[in-house]
Amino acid sequence: MPNARPKTRESHPETARDRLIAAAVESFAAKGFHGTTTRDIASAAGMSPAALYVHYASKEELLYQISRSGHDVTLRLLREGAASSDDPMEQLLAAVRGFTTYHARGHTSARIVNYELSALSAEHYEEIRAIRRTINQQMRRIVEAGVAAGVFHTPNPRMTALALLSLGVDLARWYRDDGEWSDQEIADHYCELALRIVGARP
Amino acid sequence: MPNARPKTRESHPETARDRLIAAAVESFAAKGFHGTTTRDIASAAGMSPAALYVHYASKEELLYQISRSGHDVTLRLLREGAASSDDPMEQLLAAVRGFTTYHARGHTSARIVNYELSALSAEHYEEIRAIRRTINQQMRRIVEAGVAAGVFHTPNPRMTALALLSLGVDLARWYRDDGEWSDQEIADHYCELALRIVGARP
DNA sequence: AAGGAGTGACTAAGCGCTTGCTTATCGCTA
DNA sequence: TAGCGATAAGCAAGCGCTTAGTCACTCCTT
Numbered sequence: 001m002p003n004a005r006p007k008t009r010e011s012h013p014e015t016a017r018d019r020l021i022a023a024a025v026e027s028f029a030a031k032g033f034h035g036t037t038t039r040d041i042a043s044a045a046g047m048s049p050a051a052l053y054v055h056y057a058s059k060e061e062l063l064y065q066i067s068r069s070g071h072d073v074t075l076r077l078l079r080e081g082a083a084s085s086d087d088p089m090e091q092l093l094a095a096v097r098g099f100t101t102y103h104a105r106g107h108t109s110a111r112i113v114n115y116e117l118s119a120l121s122a123e124h125y126e127e128i129r130a131i132r133r134t135i136n137q138q139m140r141r142i143v144e145a146g147v148a149a150g151v152f153h154t155p156n157p158r159m160t161a162l163a164l165l166s167l168g169v170d171l172a173r174w175y176r177d178d179g180e181w182s183d184q185e186i187a188d189h190y191c192e193l194a195l196r197i198v199g200a201r202p
Numbered sequence: 203m204p205n206a207r208p209k210t211r212e213s214h215p216e217t218a219r220d221r222l223i224a225a226a227v228e229s230f231a232a233k234g235f236h237g238t239t240t241r242d243i244a245s246a247a248g249m250s251p252a253a254l255y256v257h258y259a260s261k262e263e264l265l266y267q268i269s270r271s272g273h274d275v276t277l278r279l280l281r282e283g284a285a286s287s288d289d290p291m292e293q294l295l296a297a298v299r300g301f302t303t304y305h306a307r308g309h310t311s312a313r314i315v316n317y318e319l320s321a322l323s324a325e326h327y328e329e330i331r332a333i334r335r336t337i338n339q340q341m342r343r344i345v346e347a348g349v350a351a352g353v354f355h356t357p358n359p360r361m362t363a364l365a366l367l368s369l370g371v372d373l374a375r376w377y378r379d380d381g382e383w384s385d386q387e388i389a390d391h392y393c394e395l396a397l398r399i400v401g402a403r404p
Numbered sequence: 405a406a407g408g409a410g411t412g413a414c415t416a417a418g419c420g421c422t423t424g425c426t427t428a429t430c431g432c433t434a
Numbered sequence: 435t436a437g438c439g440a441t442a443a444g445c446a447a448g449c450g451c452t453t454a455g456t457c458a459c460t461c462c463t464t
Binding site: 033189 | 234235236237317320321357361364365368375391399
């Protein structure tokens with residue numbers, strides 16, 4: 001069984017669920033959750049309006065799935081960065097590179113992840129907020145570890161960590177696929193900026 | 203005539219137009235343009251739904267007025283920063299302090315200014331985009347002037363200017379009025395970060 | 405034969421905005 | 435200064451339309 005699938009089998013290389021998610025990501029990013037109709041999503045996925053409800057219970061569930069998996073990826077990137085080395089500077093560089101690259105390359109879904117929180121249901125919103133707190137914590141720990149080790153120099157590690165996250169998050173807002181820099185170039189530059197921000201070279 | 207008024211006289215200290223703008227700012231910031239109904243706005247301003255149209259032609263016009271004046275203020279702050287001194291470092295500090303303070307203290311309207319562009323009409327969107335380009339230019343000029351004068355050190359002034367703007371813009375996203383830092387403290391810290399980012403102390 | 409994927413027609417609710425009207429306030433005339 | 439016409443602000447009601455979501459049904463694969 002070289003290609004085991006979870007429970008049901010589907011013949012298409014891209015499942016209907018995936019196509020709906022992809023269509024929702026594009027629409028939500030371009031026009032916002034409330035600016036997007038279920039017909040926008042369904043027709044972009046090549047289906048009738050009713051087909052959406054075969055696969056998802058509501059428009060909000062689509063948003064939740066997108067938001068949830070985006071946040072999971074983001075947290076994983078930071079954790080992998082922190083676990084990549086014992087040296088805080090290496091940890092910071094790995095975390096910033098992962099975070100930055102994700103927000104540039106995946107700017108479409110990253111916009112939803114960061115700007116559509118208020119459209120989530122109350123329960124989902126709380127769940128996502130908890131992940132976001134963990135994300136902030138993770139970045140803060142890296143900065144604090146560097147300060148404790150004497151390799152970083154900043155008077156306010158907590159605010160500095162937020163500033164580092166801000167750089168990445170806002171990238172999703174202004175990054176364009178046809179822009180003048182690749183996500184690689186941006187990540188390189190942002191790694192340099194991160195070192196300056198934490199005062200790695202006093 | 204100790205209190206001359208433009209054309210018509212109104213008895214209220216805060217005009218109906220102003221109350222509608224204030225209500226729209228709150229609603230748009232909290233739920234987005236498309237998530238806000240004209241009834242939300244009108245009732246928050248203490249009026250019937252129809253009264254909105256006595257003062258504004260459409261819901262979009264409210265958004266445009268908010269966006270336009272927010273962008274005008276932002277550009278003015280950067281220009282005042284650039285004009286405040288001949289020393290690029292002083293210019294940078296004044297610009298960053300103004301920009302940061304505005305995005306913290308005025309985070310509610312700043313959210314609309316930065317995140318609701320796609321809800322504008324095509325004509326208004328183009329008009330606003332032009333202002334945004336000028337804003338980017340202004341910050342870039344300050345950084346380039348510093349590099350030319352040999353007091354800043356960065357391999358990519360254009361991207362560095364965008365990063366400086368990103369810090370301020372994203373502040374509007376995460377800043378809370380009841381947060382642990384005042385806008386004053388944040389501005390101080392962000393001025394220090396700005397100096398590090400542009401490499402003012404090599 | 406069975407069951408999931410997908411559909412067209414539908415509904416109830418809510419949307420932006422308009423209409424027809426009342427009220428309050430002003431400048432002007434007598 | 436009393437009364438009048440003009441004008442703008444405001445409201446109750448509601449119009450025409452769009453929305454998210456439903457349902458009875460038909461395909462299609464196994």
